[in-house]
Amino acid sequence: MEGLRLCEELVRSDFYVEQILYCSSTLASTRGKRLLETCRKHNITSAEIDAGSFKKISSTVNAQGIAAITRTREMDPWRFIRPAGNRTLIALWNVKDPGNLGTIIRSAAWFGIDAVLTSTECAEATNPKTARATMGALFYLPVFEGLNFSEALPALTTMGYHIRHAEVGGEICIKDASFSERNVILLGGETNPLPRHLAEWVAATVRIPRFGYGDSLNVAAAAAILMAELKMRSPRH
Amino acid sequence: MEGLRLCEELVRSDFYVEQILYCSSTLASTRGKRLLETCRKHNITSAEIDAGSFKKISSTVNAQGIAAITRTREMDPWRFIRPAGNRTLIALWNVKDPGNLGTIIRSAAWFGIDAVLTSTECAEATNPKTARATMGALFYLPVFEGLNFSEALPALTTMGYHIRHAEVGGEICIKDASFSERNVILLGGETNPLPRHLAEWVAATVRIPRFGYGDSLNVAAAAAILMAELKMRSPRH
Numbered sequence: 420m421e422g423l424r425l426c427e428e429l430v431r432s433d434f435y436v437e438q439i440l441y442c443s444s445t446l447a448s449t450r451g452k453r454l455l456e457t458c459r460k461h462n463i464t465s466a467e468i469d470a471g472s473f474k475k476i477s478s479t480v481n482a483q484g485i486a487a488i489t490r491t492r493e494m495d496p497w498r499f500i501r502p503a504g505n506r507t508l509i510a511l512w513n514v515k516d517p518g519n520l521g522t523i524i525r526s527a528a529w530f531g532i533d534a535v536l537t538s539t540e541c542a543e544a545t546n547p548k549t550a551r552a553t554m555g556a557l558f559y560l561p562v563f564e565g566l567n568f569s570e571a572l573p574a575l576t577t578m579g580y581h582i583r584h585a586e587v588g589g590e591i592c593i594k595d596a597s598f599s600e601r602n603v604i605l606l607g608g609e610t611n612p613l614p615r616h617l618a619e620w621v622a623a624t625v626r627i628p629r630f631g632y633g634d635s636l637n638v639a640a641a642a643a644i645l646m647a648e649l650k651m652r653s654p655r656h
Numbered sequence: 657m658e659g660l661r662l663c664e665e666l667v668r669s670d671f672y673v674e675q676i677l678y679c680s681s682t683l684a685s686t687r688g689k690r691l692l693e694t695c696r697k698h699n700i701t702s703a704e705i706d707a708g709s710f711k712k713i714s715s716t717v718n719a720q721g722i723a724a725i726t727r728t729r730e731m732d733p734w735r736f737i738r739p740a741g742n743r744t745l746i747a748l749w750n751v752k753d754p755g756n757l758g759t760i761i762r763s764a765a766w767f768g769i770d771a772v773l774t775s776t777e778c779a780e781a782t783n784p785k786t787a788r789a790t791m792g793a794l795f796y797l798p799v800f801e802g803l804n805f806s807e808a809l810p811a812l813t814t815m816g817y818h819i820r821h822a823e824v825g826g827e828i829c830i831k832d833a834s835f836s837e838r839n840v841i842l843l844g845g846e847t848n849p850l851p852r853h854l855a856e857w858v859a860a861t862v863r864i865p866r867f868g869y870g871d872s873l874n875v876a877a878a879a880a881i882l883m884a885e886l887k888m889r890s891p892r893h
Contacts, residue, residue: 518755522874531868552874559869594888630887631768632796637759637789640880643873647881650867651831 420550421477421486427454428555430463435490439465442473442484451485478547491545496563499534501578505600507649508580510536512568512607512617514638517542521552522639523606528556530646535560538568541607572620575603581622584613585645587635589626593648596625604645606638657787658714658723664691665792667700672727676702679710679721688722715784728782733800736771738815742837744886745817747773749805749844749854751875754779758789759876760843765793767883772797775805778844809857812840818859821850822882824872826863830885833862841882843875 420429427450429436439458445451458465473484500508509527514520520542527535535544542549544562572582583596584605605613605621613621627636627644636644657666664687666673676695682688695702710721737745746764751757757779764772779786781799809819820833821842842850842858850858864873864881873881 522877525870525874526877528868529864529866529870529873531866554870554872554874556870627766627884628888629766629768631765633762633766633791633793635791636766636880637762637791637876639874639877640759640763643877643880644884647864648884651865 420489421479421547422483422551423448423450423454423485425550425555426485426487428558429487429489430454430457430461432555432558434492434558436463437488437490439463440468440473440476440486440488441465442470443467444470444484454485479551494561494563496534496536496561496566497574499561499563500575503579506533506580507598507602507604508532508534508536508575509642509646510538510568510571510575510582510603510605511541512538512605512613513540513609513611514607515540515542516638517546517548518552519637519639520544520546521549521557523642524549524553524560524562525556526639526643526646528553528560530650532560532646535562536566536571537562537564538571538607539565541565568617572605572617576620576622582620584618584621584624585627585641586613586624587626587629589624591623591625593625593627593645596623598649598652602649604642604649606642606645609635609638657726658716658784659720659788660685660687660691660722662787662792663722663724665795666724666726667691667694667698669792669795671729671795673700674725674727676700677705677710677713677723677725678702679707680704681707681721691722731798731800733771733773733798733803734811736798736800737812740816743770743817744835744839744841745769745771745773745812746879746883747775747805747808747812747819747840747842748778749775749842749850750777750846750848751844752777752779753875754783754785755789756874756876757781757783758786758794760879761786761790761797761799762793763876763880763883765790765797767887769797769883772799773803773808774799774801775808775844776802778802805854809842809854813857813859819857821855821858821861822864822878823850823861824863824866826861828860828862830862830864830882833860835886835889839886841879841886843879843882846872846875
């Protein structure tokens with residue numbers, strides 16, 4: 420995980436941090452110094468490395484000179500998804516752009532979505548571009564990656580989830596859609612239609628109405644609208 | 657303008673196309689061939705160039721081998737913005753990421769927003785990354801770029817526009833916000849607060865309620881939610 424912001428969020432979260440690597444430039448900024456102090460307090464090892472070595476491990480052009488080594492969490496998605504109770508999940512099929520995936524995870528954390536599920540074809544949540552776009556939301560929200568949707572969608576249906584697929588030609592306008600206690604919002608695929616063996620598990624298709632021009636919305640923009648619409652209806656807001 | 661999709665949208669629009677440049681690979685695809693045929697019908701000059709020359713003009717790693725030379729439209733924003741009547745504008749301050757700017761333009765076209773205004777600090781609409789993210793919406797929606805907001809915001813107010821600034825700590829929840837006939841939704845700045853000399857022209861600050869975690873939403877996600885909320889309320893949808 421690279422960059423000051425991501426490292427700050429990581430250290431603040433309950434993720435395990437193996438080590439922080441930083442260049443001397445980090446010591447020149449107040450935020451950088453504060454972060455290294457926090458690491459010392461939490462017994463997180465940190466090591467200064469030179470700018471040349473940092474460049475080798477960095478994936479960005481304008482590296483900030485700070486990175487953290489962490490471990491992905493192993494968690495059984497079904498132990499989380501199965502138990503009874505109100506729950507809203509975002510299921511992403513074929514979302515290949517890491518920026519879009521990261522933005523969706525960031526929005527999902529903001530709207531208190533319970534988990535994000537991704538299909539095998541999606542970008543990886545730990546891809547540096549994805550992680551950066553999440554702005555740290557990755558450390559707060561369960562993301563279950565690389566699921567086989569031919570198995571996951573029927574399993575979700577069996578567990579009482581209603582799967583609503585958002586698509587341009589959806590039958591119900593999102594404004595008129597009703598939601599149940601256990602919701603899955605299925606998005607993605609952009610140019611490809613959802614294959615039949617997945618579509619058969621969809622309880623309803625929903626659309627975001629178009630008032631102007633265009634073939635579609637960006638998938639992260641569409642996801643944000645759907646989450647906002649679903650959550651802002653609840654009396655709790 | 658580079659890539660098959662953008663070139664298709666450009667040729668379909670009423671923008672002036674000076675020339676299409678393509679590699680032989682374009683002739684191998686049905687869509688590519690169809691586009692070149694359309695160009696011939698519309699008397700648009702096209703020229704085949706070799707892959708090496710194309711690489712020199714291309715700004716993408718995986719170039720599709722097709723590009724168009726076009727002209728930006730010179731249009732006086734005020735001649736468009738001033739006339740009486742219902743109008744909704746998106747004003748972007750300090751949106752430096754071209755992907756975010758492009759996504760906002762795409763959403764604005766979808767929701768029938770009348771124009772997008774950008775401040776001097778924003779990314780350029782004709783930046784290849786911005787153009788790609790618009791998916792061609794750039795050719796359908798007026799985008800007035802590089803405006804000095806210290807002059808533009810008071811001018812808009814004088815013309816009867818109500819400026820609503822979307823920010824995390826906004827005083828009115830977007831669900832309870834009222835809109836007038838002439839609306840400006842002002843967004844941007846991410847980490848920087850709106851400077852006082854601009855904030856004084858803001859009629860109201862609005863917020864998107866948070867149900868979970870995070871400091872903020874991505875600006876393009878926030879813009880999509882605001883446009884959807886505003887437009888879906890109108891009885892016309």
